[in-house]
Amino acid sequence: MERQKRVAAIHDISGFGRCSLTVALPIISAAGIETCVIPTAVLSTHTGGFTGYTFRDFTDEILPIARHWRSLGIEFDAIYTGYVGSVRQLEILCEVFGMFRTEDNLIVVDPVMADHGQLYKSFTRDFPAKMRKLAEQADIIVPNITEAVLLLEKPYMEGPYTREYIESLLKDLSQIAPRVVLTGVHFDDLELGAAAYDADSAEISYAFSHRIDGFYHGTGDVFGSALVAALVKGFSLADAIRVAVDFTVGSIERTKKAGTDVRYGVNFEEGLGKLAEQLCHNAPEKLNQKSSLAY
Numbered sequence: 001m002e003r004q005k006r007v008a009a010i011h012d013i014s015g016f017g018r019c020s021l022t023v024a025l026p027i028i029s030a031a032g033i034e035t036c037v038i039p040t041a042v043l044s045t046h047t048g049g050f051t052g053y054t055f056r057d058f059t060d061e062i063l064p065i066a067r068h069w070r071s072l073g074i075e076f077d078a079i080y081t082g083y084v085g086s087v088r089q090l091e092i093l094c095e096v097f098g099m100f101r102t103e104d105n106l107i108v109v110d111p112v113m114a115d116h117g118q119l120y121k122s123f124t125r126d127f128p129a130k131m132r133k134l135a136e137q138a139d140i141i142v143p144n145i146t147e148a149v150l151l152l153e154k155p156y157m158e159g160p161y162t163r164e165y166i167e168s169l170l171k172d173l174s175q176i177a178p179r180v181v182l183t184g185v186h187f188d189d190l191e192l193g194a195a196a197y198d199a200d201s202a203e204i205s206y207a208f209s210h211r212i213d214g215f216y217h218g219t220g221d222v223f224g225s226a227l228v229a230a231l232v233k234g235f236s237l238a239d240a241i242r243v244a245v246d247f248t249v250g251s252i253e254r255t256k257k258a259g260t261d262v263r264y265g266v267n268f269e270e271g272l273g274k275l276a277e278q279l280c281h282n283a284p285e286k287l288n289q290k291s292s293l294a295y
């Protein structure tokens with residue numbers, strides 16, 4: 001029997017609002033992957049649209065936890081980081097990557113810091129340049145279009161985009177990390193999805209779904225977690241973005257139907273059964289890239 005895969009997820013815990021670790025832990029675990037966590041901070045809610053949230057910083061715990069794991073000889077098939085609260089934490093995470101990097105594990109950095117052309121209010125102007133340094137240590141980066149242009153120090157443009165624009169962004173981003181997954185890609189107003197580029201094979205792939213209006217919080221983390229789960233389970237980059245797009249869109253659809261406050265995150269929980277079925281039992285080669293499974 002194949003050894004069970006193991007992932008380290010390093011994000012904050014926002015107790016309410018379904019993002020970061022409260023999303024990564026259940027989604028990656030549902031794929032049958034052992035999921036270990038380092039909380040970088042504990043908040044009562046995420047910072048997107050709530051006021052008065054509590055915040056307890058865990059910066060000083062990150063290295064001691066990582067060193068303890070190292071002393072136990074624990075190894076990971078992937079390390080996955082998302083929202084990072086400060087420049088100091090970025091530097092610490094670079095050190096953690098150095099401790100756990102192996103020949104064949106995956107370091108996945110989602111450079112969470114911006115959306116819709118705007119840097120999140122909690123970050124200073126110098127943050128994107130520092131995030132780039134962490135992203136340079138990754139095997140795969142997962143920016144949205146705003147984060148991509150901030151990493152590249154290019155101006156933000158509203159979509160719809162041309163294929164040439166997206167593909168030139170992918171190639172520029174591959175100077176930062178060899179595999180790139182870009183989210184928020186759209187060539188018209190009807191469909192939205194992700195594009196992926198593998199600089200080693202020069203292969204570009206796309207996964208689209210119908211666009212659902214409205215901004216739902218935490219969808220980047222739902223997408224990133226499903227992507228990490230699929231990649232660790234051996235799915236190709238092209239298949240993994242298909243899985244992650246379908247799982248995210250299914251979660252948004254359920255949430256929209258229920259009329260839930262968009263700050264509360266999306267109902268990914270009711271898609272976990274099908275995701276588990278797909279990632280635990282389907283051999284990667286059997287996934288039909290064009291099929292959009294209903295989550």
Ligand code: PXL
Nearest residue numbers: 014019020046047048083218
């Ligand atoms: O989903 C990204 C995220 C994670 N954690 C915290 C956040 C955000 C986005 O705003 O505020 C605390």
